[in-house]
Amino acid sequence: MEVMVQNMGWGVKEGGWRKGPWTAEEDKLLVRYVKLHGEGKWNNVARLAGLKRNGKSCRLRWVNYLRPDLKRGRITPHEERIILELHGRWGNRWSAIARSLPGRTDNEIKNYWRTHFKKNAKVSSENPEKLRAHLLRRERLQLQQKQKQQEDQINVKKVVSFLDESETKVPTLAQMKQEILYQHASDELGFLYSMTNGYPTGSEASNEDILWDGLWNLDDFLGIIANQHTLVANFH
């Protein structure tokens, strides 16, 4: 890796700092540092963790890649709507938008918007043929995503029926199911409300917290459920 990095012209030291793609070893050192010292004080990382990276680079690597609460995978259509909506309101305030999408980074959202929407605007004015091809392509991709979502829904049904079976055995699971279903429903309603009636005024931040708070991916949910499943299995 080190060799490859150097061949690519990366990994060159500038003022003593390494640059370019991170190695697994560097990641390990950074993670260990954060575990021991917490986030922040990034300029101490080089000294305390033995990394030859400047603080800025370490922070970026942590925030955009190593943080444990990051959500992996493609932006969902639901998230896409939120990005569009919030970008319409706030403009390029990526970090603010990212705060409304738990598990997504400003970098990720910025990248997504630039490739999908900024280009669209340019393409449409320049060449309608290109735009049509572009839209067709996107439509196909969305179709694929939709199919995946349907599979996810089937999985949710399986999980819910599992919970139904387990309710009598483990009462807390019944509670959990109720909360999850309620939260999912209120998210949808909240979003629809905001789309049709405009945005709440007054204590905006707290209202929005409620509105966006339940956007965690189904994967996370299924992960929790899987853990619960193991617990129940072990319990019996």
Add this chain to the structure above:
DNA sequence: AACACACTCAACCGCAACAGC
């Protein structure tokens, strides 16, 4: 199969805001 184009992602840079002295 080869090429061109589109898309994704990680990483860098410059600048501004903030905190501490």
Add this chain to the structure above:
DNA sequence: CGCTGTTGCGGTTGAGTGTGT
């Protein structure tokens, strides 16, 4: 109050990969 170091943000770049022709 001004200086300095640190942190956070937005813009940009470039490599790698996927897809269409």
